[in-house]
Amino acid sequence: MTGKLYGIGVGPGDPELLTLKALRLIKESDVIAVPGKIPQETVAYKIVEGIYPELWKKELLGIHMPMTKDAKVLKESHEEGVRRLCGKLEEGKVIAFLTLGDPTIYSTYSYLHMGVKKMGYSVEIVSGVPSFCAAAARMNSGIAEGAQQLHIIPASYETKMALALPGTKILMKAGQRISDIKEQLKGCAAEICMVENCGMDGEHIYHGIEQMPETAGYYTLVIVKERL
Secondary structure, X not given: OOOEEEEEEOEOOOHHHOOHHHHHHHHHOOEEEEEOOOHHHOHHHHHHHOOOHHHHXXXXXXXXXXXXXXXXXXXHHHHHHHHHXXXXXXXXXXXXXXXXXXXXXXXXXHHHHHHXXXXXXXXXXXXXXXXXXXXXXXXXXXXXXXXXXXXXXXXXXXXXXXXXXXXXXXXXXXXXHHHHHHHHHXXXXXXXXXXXXXXXXXXXXXXXXXXXXXXXXXXXXXXXXEOO
């Protein structure tokens, strides 16, 4: 009898934002998989550990997911990750793969999920609180109202055309391009806020491009909200 793979969103950083369903499945799982070579050093592991200290007692599986746009390297790492996960599933084990935010939004886990599913194994996604929702909550502000459109944009790619869209723009993983983004936002008649490390140690909130620094960490997003 083969096992089952759960792709579990653990939220943006605050352990208390972990859902009850996520925590239950983590406790019931045989194996805890995380995106990183050393499980205990990953952000996803530390988030869950903050609410479930006994996590270390589980069988841990680190899946290396390199931060690169090299298609060949990515393909090889995804195939290796799928192979290792399938190996555990063949042993009949239930796996909880921990991933930041929600697994359906620009998550590297999705490649493993599709690969394991293609191999015929049972898989299920468990939603987590998206980082941009948590960031808006930290700002005590809504993201969109009425007929306002909402656009989720991967900021590590080209953003200039996307910023011209109407409504609210969420720039995900904006850290590496924050200087360029600031330049593109000059003169923009919108409410602008940048949140770095939402719910984690070192959280910072910046209002307006004047406050935004020239460099920022990986877990950075920018909310550009059209004024009504």
